[in-house]
Amino acid sequence: MDPSDQKRFTAVDYVIFAVLLAASMGIGLYHALSGGRQRTTQEFLMADRSMSxxxxSLSLIASFQSAxxxxxxxxxxYTNGTQYWFIGCAYFLGLLIPAHVFIPVLYKLRLSSTYEYLELRFSKAVRICGTLTFIFQTVVYMGVCVYTPAFALNAVTGFEIxxxxxxxxLVCTLYTxxxxxxxxxxTDVFQTVVMFAGQLAVIVVGVHQTGGVSEVWSKVWEGNRxxxxNLxxxxxEKHTFWTLGVGGxxxxxxxxxxxxxxxxRxxxxxxxxxxxxxxxxxxxxxxxxLALSCVMGLVMFARYCGEDHSDMLANSSNDAMVIYFVMDMLEGLPxxxxxxVACLFSAALSTISSAFNSLAAVTMEDLVKPYFPAMTEARATLVSKALAMSYGLLCLAMAYLTHLMDVSVLNVALKxxxxxxxxxxxxxxxxMFFPWANSTGAMAGLGGGLALSFWVGIGSIINLSSSPRLLSAGCRAALPSDNGTSPIHTALGNFTLSKPSxxxxxxxxxxxxxxxxSGFTVILIGLIISFLTGPxxxxxxxxxTIYPLLGKLLCFLPEHLQKKLCCVTPQGQTLSATQHKEGNGLALPQEDGPSQEETDRFLPEVQAALVEHETAV
Known part of the structure; x- marks a missing residue:
């Protein structure tokens, strides 16, 4: 890149960026010195189960809305048009089902690690496999998250990557x-506000400098964006209504x-x-x-349609192009x-801090505590903090590996x-849904699902060529006939294209x-192996540990048939994971959980089942 083309930070920009990092550190320091001062694993890893x-909810958004x-x-x-926006249709069921299926089951068990459920339902081996799978996924993703904003900023401004x-x-590691x-x-709450403010500022200024809303709309419409x-x-097909709205x-x-x-959370x-x-x-x-991100892509196209800026960037990927657009729009506005940039790094900080804490939690609960049951609470808290710091340093190593890749960060993350x-x-x-599934079936299903998904994923990276881009020679020269094409014709027109075989x-x-x-593969293999080895x-x-999905779906059958086909035990008959492991002592009644009377009634049955289960294992 010609140094004259680089967009530079002013002193005010550096101050705002520094304030973001300082505020995040300040929040971490405040919680280190207030309350219980993070002296127990429950406070450090679970926030004392006291959050409103x-x-x-804002933390859940920040964790998902990464850089x-x-x-x-x-x-x-900017590259392929607004088809990706249809993933918003998946958000409804994608949040409704967890709210009414997964949260009720997992919350009542009073878990610290999600994968503790797998031991309660199957066995310790299944729990460890689930934990190791999560650790692998999160460590790799951390590298992408922390490197993405640094790489894009460097590609345009020369900011040292x-x-x-x-x-x-380091900031994220310290405050976590x-x-x-x-x-x-x-910090996620604070960073969410910064994220929305940063995106909104770019859109408002971008629309103004492009000539107003009507001009932006005219350019993206005539530019076929x-x-x-697409039905x-x-x-x-990479992005259609079905892949985004259903697969999503x-x-x-x-x-x-x-x-x-x-x-x-x-x-x-x-x-x-x-x-x-x-x-x-x-x-x-x-x-x-999602709307802010999509509108930003449209404004970006309206600004640059017909212009190729790849020769002005240290890296020609569209990811760097986004930062170039931002700096171009906001140049001259100290x-x-x-x-x-604070918005971008807020997204990175919120995602990787969540990763550090969750990795420390599963490592402590699934891989350390079971083998050191006599560990004191003070020692366990110290080890948890050391784990969080270790994963933070590992994140930096993964960022270097990400540096070696030259691919779309969105595609890599979703894959x-x-x-x-x-x-x-x-x-x-x-x-949760199939009471007949046993530990052997679960292990076989997970192994088969991972093998098949990695086969497809790695095969696609090696063999699949890049998708054709829609970038045009000019906003008003791009496929004008498409705007008169009916949606049905557009949806079905792809059948005439040659397809790989x-x-x-x-x-x-x-x-x-x-x-x-991969999920259906796990279920299919798991059920087959479970029936072959004894359901x-x-x-x-x-x-x-069972959500009576089949009982709800087959409610029209007589009760004796329901019992033969599926588990219909009410969810209220639940003991916490701690009670299950200890086999003695009763917790105080909790909202939405079992009453003391219910607990007294079902405790002998649970203890007998636990003894029988441990003997079988």
Whole structure:
């Protein structure tokens, strides 16, 4: 890049960026010195289960709305049009199902690690496999998240890339280690506000400098960026209504239903109702966030249609192009470039801090505590903080590996969630919805699902060529006839294009279907192996680990047939995970949980089932 083309920060921009990092550190320091001072694992990892729904919901948004989305979504809209916007249709079921299925089951069990459920339902081996899968997924994704804003900023402004990576990684590591989950959640609240402000500033200024709303609309319409509803059912089509609106539901379930980073926030809520309410509150905010990112991509196209700026960038990817657009729009407005960069780094900080804390939680609860049961609370808290710091340093190493890749960050992130999150989602669904599934079936299903999803994912990376771009020679010269084409014709027109065959078609599966494909594979293999090795009986299943989905679906059958086909034990007959493991002592009644009378009635049955289960294992 010619140095004269670089967009430079002013002193005010640097001050705003520094204030963001200082404020995040300050929140961490406050929670390190207030309350219980993070002296117990419950406070450090679970925020003492005392959070209200508002900060939890904002934290859930911040964790999902990473720098990958803030840069990747506008780049996708700029390149391929608004078809990606239809993923918003998946948000409804993708949040409704966790609110009414996963949260009630997991919250009543009073877990610290989501994967503790897998031991209660199956066995310790299944729990460890689920934990290791999550650790792998999150560590790789952390590298993408922390590197993305630093890389894009460097590509345009010359801002030293590794200085940005180190600042992000170290600040996030320190406030997560000092302040625990409370600091993570409250910094997420602050960073969410900064994210929305930064995106809104870019859009308002961009629309004004492009000539107003009508001019932006005219350019994106004539530039063929307003996509018709694509109803093509072909699963190899990258983005259609079905891949985004239906396949996206399974992606959302893998994130908001069973991912430790999100579930840990539900479990930190004061009551189950607060946890469910926080899930509902995420929906409008996610829609707003998606809309801002998509509109930003449209304004970006209206500004640059017909112009190729790749020769002006240190990297020609559209991800860097987004930052160039931001700096170009906000140049001459002191403080606003710094506000957007703060927005970008806020997204990165919120995501990776969530990752550090959740990784520390699952490592402590699943891999350390079971083997050191006599560890004191003070020692356990110290180890948890050391784990959070260690994962922070590992994040920097993963950022370097991300530096070696030259791909779209949005595609990489969604492929990763589908390849790894899909099988884990399938494993939880196998346990919650199918009482016949046993530990052997769960292990075989998870192994088969991971093998198949990695086969497809890696095969697509190696064999699939880049999708054709819609970038045109000019806003008003781009495919004018398409605007007169009916949506049905647009939806079905793709059938006439040549399609890959054989294994190449298999590798061409849209990454939005990865979660559904691998999840159903886990369930299918798990059920087959379970029936071959001896299905579990209802009385052998730990109470509270089954959601009676089949009982609800088959409610028209006589009760004796329902009992033969599925587990119909009411969810109220649930003991906490701690009670299940100890086998003695009764917890105080909790809102939405079992009463003391119910607990007294079912405790002998649970203890007998536990003894029988441990003997069998």
């Amino acid at each position: 729904c508002l900060p939890v 990958v989305a803030i840069i990747g979504v506008p780049a996708e809209i 590794w200085a940005a990576v180190l600042a992000t990684g 280690t000092m302040g625990g989950l409370k600091a993570v959640i409250w 307003i996509s018709a509803l 093509n059912p072909d699963p190899t 539901v399974f992606l959302m379930l893998s994130l908001y239903g069973v991912n430790q980073a999100q579930v840990q 539900y479990l930190s809520a004061r009551t189950e109702k607060e946890a469910v309410r926080s899930c509902y509150m995420v929906f409008p905010s996610l829609q707003l966030s 403080g606003l470039p710094g506000l957007f 990763l969630f589908g390849m790894v999150g899909g099988p884990v989602l399938g494993l939880f669904c196998l346990g 054989g294994l190449n078609r298999f590798y061409s599966l849209s990454y939005m279907w990865y979660s559904a494909f 579990m009986k209802e009385e052998d299943v730990t109470p509270g």
